[in-house]
Amino acid sequence: MTDAVGETALWTLYHRSLAARDPECGLADPKAVELVEALDYPFAQRFGTDNRGWARGMAVRARCYDREVRAFLARHPRGTVVCLGEGLETQFWRVDNGTVRWLGVELPESAALRRRLLPDTDRCRTLTGCLLDERWTGEVDASDGVLVLAQGVLMYMAWDCVRALVEACAVRLPGAQLVFDTPPAWFAAGTVRGWFRYPAGYRPPPMSWGMTPARLRELRACPGVAAACARAALVRTLVRDPSALRTRPPPRPARRRPATPHPRGALMTTLPDEAEYSCVMPTNIAAIRALDKSGVFVREARLRHFAHIDGIWHDMLQYSVLEDDWRALRQNMPVRATCTPTAN
Numbered sequence: 599m600t601d602a603v604g605e606t607a608l609w610t611l612y613h614r615s616l617a618a619r620d621p622e623c624g625l626a627d628p629k630a631v632e633l634v635e636a637l638d639y640p641f642a643q644r645f646g647t648d649n650r651g652w653a654r655g656m657a658v659r660a661r662c663y664d665r666e667v668r669a670f671l672a673r674h675p676r677g678t679v680v681c682l683g684e685g686l687e688t689q690f691w692r693v694d695n696g697t698v699r700w701l702g703v704e705l706p707e708s709a710a711l712r713r714r715l716l717p718d719t720d721r722c723r724t725l726t727g728c729l730l731d732e733r734w735t736g737e738v739d740a741s742d743g744v745l746v747l748a749q750g751v752l753m754y755m756a757w758d759c760v761r762a763l764v765e766a767c768a769v770r771l772p773g774a775q776l777v778f779d780t781p782p783a784w785f786a787a788g789t790v791r792g793w794f795r796y797p798a799g800y801r802p803p804p805m806s807w808g809m810t811p812a813r814l815r816e817l818r819a820c821p822g823v824a825a826a827c828a829r830a831a832l833v834r835t836l837v838r839d840p841s842a843l844r845t846r847p848p849p850r851p852a853r854r855r856p857a858t859p860h861p862r863g864a865l866m867t868t869l870p871d872e873a874e875y876s877c878v879m880p881t882n883i884a885a886i887r888a889l890d891k892s893g894v895f896v897r898e899a900r901l902r903h904f905a906h907i908d909g910i911w912h913d914m915l916q917y918s919v920l921e922d923d924w925r926a927l928r929q930n931m932p933v934r935a936t937c938t939p940t941a942n
């Protein structure tokens with residue numbers, strides 16, 4: 599895994615293993631911890647050790663995907679889950695119900711590493727191939743329902759390729775659901791400009807796009823796509839299948855976002871359903887004061903040398919508000935502070 603995008607699989611694995619060791623992250627993933635210990639790779643030197651914010655973000659993302667899989671398996675216990683660009687994700691071991699069939703699609707080098715560490719079984723296997731090459735769809739047993747996941751990978755592809763992938767799924771896997779995540783546009787732009795860097799030198803590779811309403815409309819217009827919706831960073835497309843549509847529950851009312859005005863200068867991003875994150879520079883005293891006074895944001899971490907702006911490295915303070923905190927606030931209950939703020 600020497601290429602930049604392949605290395606991101608080690609990056610996400612490492613953060614999931616950190617999250618799994620942190621009880622506040624709520625991610626039970628002993629297999630990730632096991633893999634990090636088994637791999638001869640300098641995780642701490644490459645990615646650092648002071649990564650609480652990233653680990654939390656990765657845990658939220660993993661939990662969101664787990665929830666999608668569990669909801670799918672409740673309806674299709676023997677269904678097939680396809681993980682595009684699966685890397686060293688250990689989700690199968692987090693959600694296995696004993697009957698699911700699991701198919702990962704990975705590029706040759708990463709597929710070989712995965713198979714070495716996590717050998718194929720009768721229900722869980724890795725296919726070598728490019729996710730943009732629709733031949734993988736021919737390997738999918740669609741008899742009991744199909745859920746396609748693309749966790750942490752489509753942002754590295756050109757948008758036209760992503761749209762073509764959605765079209766291919768719509769044509770070749772009728773009735774399937776595709777779930778993927780995208781960064782906010784500001785974050786994608788930051789990776790292109792090289793803003794984000796770990797003290798040891800690692801930089802996430804450029805992410806070429808973020809979801810926008812116009813792109814969502816493009817997905818909805820793809821032939822065969824029945825519906826496409828974005829819940830914060832998670833996008834779900836439902837491939838056309840009239841019978842599936844008839845039995846779908848009515849859409850949930852949109853979740854209300856916190857009415858707290860985002861302080862000027864704070865970068866705001868959202869993760870699906872569970873948490874809302876805000877990053878602010880330590881020098882932005884007014885924004886920090888507003889976040890501290892909001893009564894709902896909790897300071898999570900100081901992300902050291904997080905952004906490279908105008909030739910200077912800046913730390914960022916990361917705040918979050920969880921959905922439960924927000925509900926509690928609306929019901930005039932005390933907000934549950936879930937972590938200890940770090941010192942400036």
Ligand SMILES: C[S@@+](CC[C@H](N)C(=O)[O-])C[C@H]1O[C@@H](n2cnc3c(N)ncnc32)[C@H](O)[C@@H]1O
Pocket residue numbers: 603604605606607610611682683684685686687703704705708727728729730748749750751
């Ligand atoms: C950020 S990692 C995500 C891995 C995993 N989904 C996770 O969340 O931990 C991106 C993965 O996508 C894989 N990948 C990149 N381009 C791909 C392609 N064209 N076809 C299949 N896999 C690809 C990389 O090898 C890498 O393992």
